[in-house]
Amino acid sequence: MxxxxxxxxxxxxxxxxxxxxxxxxxxxxxxxxxxxxxxxxxxxxxxxxxxxxxxxxRDLPAAGAAAPRVSFAKEPAVSGGWAGRITGGGGSSTGAVAVMSGFERKGRWTVPKRFSCFTFMGGGELDLREADFADREVEISCVAIMGGVQVTVPPGVEVVVRGIGVMGAFEHPRDDGPPEPGAPRVVITGFAFWGGVGVERKLPRSKRGLKRRGTA
Missing domain, CATH: 1.10.8 (Helicase, Ruva Protein; domain 3)
Structure with missing residues (x-):
């Protein structure tokens, strides 16, 4: 149409x-x-x-259309420390839904103070390694029904997992030591039924390359 x-x-x-x-x-x-x-x-x-x-x-892009490129006059650098990544504003999006499908949030995006996602026989990926944060503490609420959500955080971020699993599970990330000064706190809540929410720590892609060169 x-x-x-x-x-x-x-x-x-x-x-x-x-x-x-x-x-x-x-x-x-x-x-x-x-x-x-x-x-x-x-x-x-x-x-x-x-x-x-x-x-x-009429005010929405057609399904499958590429989003318009947007440039900003000033954008905090990811490598400039945590202070530059706590924006104090709003998020890029406040939620995501996957019903027999999938969603992803990765790369440069802003995690809102509260982000809600829902999967039903589908999956989602939330990658926070290159993200900015609207507040020093953000909450990610995940509901996974016969589906799953994978959350990836960088080292140094404090993660608190409070989700409930019924014939499902909320995974806790490995402990990489105390949080870094000024790093945000990510609280993961929600409900998993015949599904799961996984949380893992990984270095950002740019730092992985530096680590490999430094240990060669």
Whole structure:
């Protein structure tokens, strides 16, 4: 479906499903919050014509489209210490959903004060090694139903795992010593049923290369 379609033309079930797919992607990417997603999804499945469907995705990129490149005048360097990575602002996205699918947050992104994710027969990856943090303490709430979430944190970050597993599990990362001064605290909560939430520590890719050269 496109905006060039005749507004009064009747929409098909496939048209409504395509709009729903765009809305699900927008929710997973943080472009819509849960209330907006539910409202638009309900409107999509009630829609009878293209004219009713078009406004629901007009302000969203099409499914599979590349996000526009955004440049910032000033961006704190990852290697400049923890002080430069605690932004005190908002996050890049506040949540992610994977229903028989997957999601990932990796590279340069900002972890909000509270991030919520949900997987059902799907999987997700949250890589915090190159991330900034909206606050000195952030909470990641994971609900995994017959699915899983993998959280990767860099050394020096304090991690507290408080999730509950029922025929599932929340893994604790290995202890690499005391937290680094100024490092954020990551609290992982949630619920796993026939699923799991794994937490591991890994060096950022840039530092892994330096470590290999230094031990050669």
């Amino acid at each position: 496109s905006d060039d379609a005749v507004p009064d033309l009747r929409a098909s079930d496939a048209d409504r499903d395509r709009v729903a797919e765009v809305l699900r992607d927008a929710l997973a990417e943080g472009r819509l919050d849960m209330a907006e997603f539910e409202e638009r999804l309900e409107s999509a499945y009630r829609a009878r014509t293209y004219g009713e469907l078009a406004p629901l995705t």
